[in-house]
Amino acid sequence: MTPQANAQNPSNSEMMTRVGPGTVMGELMRRYWLPALASSELKADGDPVRLLLLGERLIAFRDSSGRVGVMDQRCPHRCASLFFGRNEHDGMRCVYHGWKFDVEGNCVEMPNVQNGEELKAKVKARAYKVTEQSGLVWVYLGAQDHVPPLPAMEAALIPEGEVNVRFVQRACNWLQALEGDIDTSHFGFLHAGHATADDFQDDHPMRHTVTNRAPEYHVADTPWGTSYGAYRQEEDGRMSWRVANFLFPFWTQAPNSDFLTNVGVRGWVPMDDEHTMVVMLSWKKSPGAYTGMPLKNGKPIPGFAPAVDYLPNTTDWYGRWRPQARAENDYEIDREAQRSNEIYTGIRMVFMQDQAVTESMGPITDHSFEHLVPSDQMVARTRRRVLRAALALRQEGVLPPGIADPEAMWGARSGSFHTAAGVPWQEAYSERLKEATRVR
Template sequence: MLTSEENDLLCRVENDAPMGQLMRRHWVPVCMSEEVAEPDGAPVRLRILGREYVAFRDSDGRLGVLDGHCPHRGALLALGRNEDCGLRCLYHGWKIDVEGTVQEMASEPPESALKTKVKHEAFPVEESGGFVWAYLGPRDAMPAFEPPPFAADKSAQVSILKIKIPCNWAQIQEGQIDSAHSSSLHYSDMKPARVGGAEADDKSWYRPSTDKSPKLQIERTPYGFHYAAIRRPIKNAATHNYIRVTEYLAPFVSLIPPNNIYNVASVNVPVDDTTTMFYFIAWGNPETCTPTDEWRRFCHAVPGVDLNPDWSPIRTLDNNFLQDRDAMRGDDSFTGIPGIPNQDIAMWVGMGPIVDRSKDILGASDMAIVEFRRLMVDAAKVMAETGEAFGVGATLQGVQSYQEVIPKEVDWRTKVARESQAAE
């Protein structure tokens, strides 16, 4: 359980909240590359950590992330014209380039020197792993950009779905590092099977265990923590364990145990205190990894079908997430909600915009949740007291999630270390 004050430290990200300040000192994935793929295409309105930004790709293909309001009178730049290597505000025609230089002031007389005195706020930008990343913190604290683990190999297929979720980032993040819930909530999609390890096809994921009560072991890392969920396997249960190791890369990224054809990751970026952009990622060998369109269909997160134009889902709390009670009467659907992310979203949103953690009743399967809360509440306190942001500068090279059926005498920590070294 957390006190109300601790819960605020964990959840609040707007204005001067310590958690938001911590996040700003990391490189933030602000949108998908596909949203700004076209030079002179439509600008993308962004709201991140309670503040307005705009992203665009200019005529020469350069990416820009700017403060979202025109420096003149505060109009939204995302409504502007993207033309001639600049973003032109509709209100009075001021045009600003990717570096924040005001190139033109149509409303000012030609002899005016005002544009030489105005510099709009622009942010450092990198493109990697299908995302546009921006550094939104103080420039003197900016770390070097390091590609995320799902983009360490530039030839890898990275398939991303995006959903705007009306709840706080922390309850989503807790769901991403909670291995125990998958055996119940996702039972119809993560089916027990007599397989050698986690497998997948275009219909379901399969895992070699019927055990719904994993034993957890946790190890803190410089970038967050990882933990093993240890289950009885279907085969060789007397001599082997089924191990699923999840990695939490503070503050945004989780690496979820893979299957035989692709790896899985998630990224959670707070829009504000009560809204989050959730990205769910399949990535890996382009010969086996599911393409983006197929990934979105598999997860029932197809824009224009399952999602509105602003990436919000058509399944909401008001319509009970379009839950099909008839489907629940048989063996085909435990939840009556199609798609692994949609099942999670129903749980997260149903908790309320910000869950009250003072009322939790936690058990042995919640060890990773306890670790996450302890880690990030302490990190917020340190941020408030010293300005030091947890995880900044920690190398992510070789970090990866892991799953395997292994002999009981083998320590999963040793296996993870070996697998990570092999991936470097």
């Protein structure tokens, strides 16, 4: 099959990538709980944090009693920023005129007004429902009188002491950032283009990604979103599978570990149309990504680094969780390592290799310039699924996946496994899921 020009309607692309109030995708995402920041980022009576979610400028703070408030950064009196407020005695006090608001947005003091005790009940800051789970502060930006349950994704249910929580900011639209996680054929190039099958132990689970860099695929709609199964025939006749998922509205599960123990998820949370906060949850009992497993020489795949190096956080709207390797320094690319084929990209970390290519597409990808091919089936299927759900909500009021049926998310699991030749992939998936180690 030859590449075909992507004739995607520009208006469809606009709908999928714009997330502000009143937009089609913004309405969809406001039906879900959003992972906003780590619980550890907020201290009782500590400094408020500027928070950018779906194009809305908010502040987050923890009050004297430990409760978290997330509200519009503007004081409802004269619109001065509550970021400069005093977090004191179970409330945020605006420094302009002393008005004070609790975590639910109630005005509890109006000290510059003679009859403030009478008037304060008539004023309310725009505050949102908040809860904490698995080391995260979750915020609901939709209608506050119709709040759904938290998502029943397995990784979002990991007990507090057993969860790893990480954040990385990415300077591009949420959709192109997310699509890097559901594009499996790039692994054998972007991350392991310098490797050969002989570099791996015979039973290394990543060996087949360089033995056959053009896998075949099955792609399907699922109750939680979309799934793919990429398959390759092993020399012993068995079929090697890498299964991954997209979960509404912006979650991915990567196939970078053994299916039976792989509990993890990434949320590609839009800050605005051109910035994304990647939220990563993983289970401490899971063994971790295959990319760190040693090769024949006892070392991990070249270019593998265990953690992102961050710039110091600042207090501006884009000041949290910024990687040190970034566009301004060409992601610290080592051209000599690239030329010598020590590292295919010359960029010394798997996650930052993804960061570089998705940010290089521009703040928002021009989809009309793309030429999609069969290896892009999962990307194309997911775009259609997301757009259909967003339009069904807008035009017919149909609730998107995971809202009316939150337990549907529990069935999503990613990872790699083997089957005998000829076993249907979704049948094999269901059987492996019964055998898997679960968090509950």
